Amino acid sequence: MRRDYAQSVLLIAASIIAGTVAWSGHVALLPVALTFPVLWTLARTRLTAAFVAAGYFLAASRGLPQGVATFYASDLWPGLALWLCASLGFVGVHATLWTRSERVRPFCYLAAALLMALPPFGITGWAQPITAAGVLFPRWGWWGLLATTAGLMGLVTRIWPAVAIVLSSFWLWSAAFWTDLRLPETWHGVDLELGASLGRDTSMIRHRDLIAMVMAQASGDARTIVLPESALGFWTPTVERLWLQALQGTDVTVIAGAAIVDAGGYDNVLIGVDSGGAQVLYRERMPVPGSMWQPWRPWLGASGGARAHLFENPIPTVAGRRIAPLICYEQLIVWPVLQSMLHDPDIIVALGNGWWTNGTSIVAIQRASAKAWARLFDKRLVISFNT
Template sequence: MRPDYLRPTILIFTSIIIGAVAWSGHVLLLPVALGFPVLWSVTRTRSVAALVSAGYFLAASRGLPQGVAAFYASDLWPGLLLWLCASLSFVAVHAVLWTKNTSVRPFRYLLAAAVMAIPPFGITGWAHPITAAGVLFPEWGWRGLGFMTAGLAGLVTRRWPAVAITLGGFWLWSAAIWTDPKLPEGWRGVDLEMGASLGREAGLQRQRDLNATVHDAASNGARFVVLPESALGFWTPTVQRLWKENLSESGLTVVAGAVVVDSHGYDNVLVLTDQEGGRLLYRERMPVPGSMWQPWRSLSGTSGGARAQFFANSVVAVGAGRTAPLICYEQLIVWPVLESMLHDPDFVVAVGNGWWTEGTSIVAIQRAATTAWAKLFAKPLVLSFNT
């Protein structure tokens, strides 16, 4: 191998390792992602910067092809195509904003980070290194996010070794004292193992089984119980009445995933139900692009697909508290949680239905990212997933 090929090969291979390790689903490994801006900055050509970006992103999202194949009960090709298409925005942004000019490089990288954090590019802004802020600066809130931003800028300068050593010190300190976010008082999140049947098998017996699960979860004194995404299936007046009757005189409040359908499409939602009845609590701001959110349908005059609410209902009231809800895909990107934190909620509720991710680390990554954000802002956290 010629020497001038060796350096790019090492950088690309290292970026793949960084993406795979940082996004393995272990929250304390998230700071490994900070190696990506260093590699991006030390590349000598735009093409190598693009390949380094591709290596990092594709490794971080490596579970997507297998997950898509399971979701659609097909072979790997549709998943591979979606995997590659999703990487294009990340690679394009980092390639276009790469520069040889060391004096402006920090501003270029911060611009790339900002672009990948907010729509439209932020819609596929997975694996964002800034997620590690919750590990390096737990409970520092917006101040910690500011320090993380400054650290990212420092990592793309010539002084990156000193910056990396400093951030590494914070990482070691945090790992030594780390504790997961607490549950809010009186709350309980339920994890289910019902596979693809959850939300699809909506018969009376399934609703009764879920109700029994809720009462079992409340046996330790919980007053609020959270069920995963899509748990109740279609939210209809019949389902609403059934849960009202089942919760009669129990004093329990259930927050659960469901789907609301009309002639134009559907909303992926959280509903709240108790002995007084039920109401729609939250509409998902960012459904999964492609498989759920299909904006091209409206352009072509056809109906269907999930609606994206974007910046709506970022904080909702439950009981005497205010919660930041995050459904599934919203846990993988940056702007939904930051938008919610602008309103200073009392706690975070994160749900998902990850039956299709079996054999991948996607659900573990969702849990890790949400845990990091809750820890950064010192917010109690309720998690509920189906696998």
């Protein structure tokens, strides 16, 4: 009994370390997440498997309580509550599908991975080990995704040490020959440090400052300038006219985040603006659950909150390129990027407004995830964040 207890404690401790290291914001460390299925399969009871899953998930998402507290200017308790609630899906799925049967265990883990990759469980399906495919098998595309999936299934079998050695060999090979991601020619992503004021300061002075910054960026070779989520604030006819007038007579295209508000709520969108006009390029498929997307509001007879356009508009076209947009939260989950990759885009465009994550690794994790997916599918990547 004492030996079983000690083993359980060690497995839980190892899962916490794995979640912390893998999701530290360094793309090269993402394969550490593949430790989780090994620890899950070594658990001797369903309860231990649940605690292993909880340790991994809570460690991987450890920045959430502090981020929520900053966002709402409150104490840690709301963030802690959201942190624990978000873990229920991951823990519940992996605890339910844990089994002693070695024959069916790989298929149970595959089922758990699929459930956490797709809605509804995939809505909070953070910290997925499959994200490491871009580090293990760069440029392999869908074959790399398949190979990683097969590796994950192998890690929950009796031959997991041999599978781990093979995957580690690919990891070391990738690290030895890792090169920086290619940037699209004439495209430039702008990082801002405007804090909480971005998207909330809707004055003409702010817009003119952004326009001046765009023109400064376009003075070189850049012709398509990407600004962060919420950069344009509320998208109104007045704001549209201001930007159209500023871009008249230029060959500059601006892609920027904005919000379109109506009586029922709002859409978190990407706007494309050039001298020929403005258009809504993309409506966010998965806004942040809880703080932005609040599907329970209509049931309570209330309006407001961001709408989720789950499987809509995965590949808009702008400046002659087909792009895969990932706004903020979409970089942390699996299905939005895979849906976009089905359409073979030219560029991944990853935006965020992460001022509220100050002091956490959330933005670094988002960047690492976007880089991993871009590397896996050999796509060019443009990143633009506000902090």
